[in-house]
Amino acid sequence: MARPRSFDPDEVLDLARDVFWLKGFQGTSLDDITAATGLTKPSLYAAFGDKNALFLKVLDRYHAYIVGKAERIINDGPSAREAIRRWLTGFVPRCSGVKGSRGCLSVNTSVDGVTEQEVRKRIQAFNRKLEQLLRDRLRADRAQFADDFDPDAVAHTIMAIYQGLMVLAKDAPEAARVRATFDQAMKLLS
Amino acid sequence: MARPRSFDPDEVLDLARDVFWLKGFQGTSLDDITAATGLTKPSLYAAFGDKNALFLKVLDRYHAYIVGKAERIINDGPSAREAIRRWLTGFVPRCSGVKGSRGCLSVNTSVDGVTEQEVRKRIQAFNRKLEQLLRDRLRADRAQFADDFDPDAVAHTIMAIYQGLMVLAKDAPEAARVRATFDQAMKLLS
DNA sequence: CTCGTTATATACTATACAGTATATAATTCG
């Protein structure tokens, strides 16, 4: 055939993701990306298209990872309560200062002022998907909750707490505070 | 003395705020601001300094407004429960699609990837201040809650829900969903 | 009215940036 590429596209997407995550889409220049990945601009363009297209690929990959993990944890847990508790607990490092304070790429992008329609669509689909996982699991185990339990409202509230803690992650709070907040969220599951 | 300025600084700050709010700090150009305000760049610089300084003034003004309103509502309500319910209810238009879907300028800026230390400091102070108002009010009326009620954790959780709904506001949800989420938050106050 | 002072308008500069044209290197297939 011809000259093979000298890089693994997925690795490059992960490196680009870290830059976008840290600096935001609007705050990231192509030179930032070339510096982080070692690729030249023509290589970037040949492999991923322009800045928007690259970012969409990064975002899709990020979303797929989070959703995949959520599907496994939320669907496989022994009960809705325990499954959701486990899922939330996994975010403690991200929401506290332990794992940097970048928060969530999707949340960051959501409020970045990016007007691109495709970006909005995917974030919306991501939010819908996560909330649906929660809602479906809560509905499935509905018998375990009180009569006035509202799976839809609780699922949405958990989403709000999740996203809110991702914003507050920027302040690098202590892990104990994050855990205490998730404990409060769990009080809604009864 | 000399030629008086032809504009009201506070009005200009409000117009600039709307641009930053919509497009983000990094996504806003000075030309966007001059277009929105009708001022020329030299006038902007003379009155407010450079883009960073202007933004800090905008942010301070925004924060002062929100905090001022929160102080009144949260401290004056007949009970902690009722006060916080009223305060949250006031955000329904902002958090649903009713009043645009810009969310909260402070939340947007928090995750914008802006590295400026001053910006971070003010957002942190703003978050602390709001949470403190909630916490103090909850502590003051502590007798009205159950024995295991934890004012600090609940205050932080309400903050998370507030910020989370400001993120989800970008998806322009229905007002009923927002109200249902605040209702869930109120369940933590018992 | 005239002068001093401060605001505004126009036009400019330097730089950063997204994206590309052209040249060169590496690989496979014949």
Next chain:
DNA sequence: CGAATTATATACTGTATAGTATATAACGAG
């Protein structure tokens, strides 16, 4: 080996942008 093909490197282009220099307009004090 050589030709075809695809990747990479270098260097460039055009534009948007933050910030400014210079000129002019509007006001108050005397």
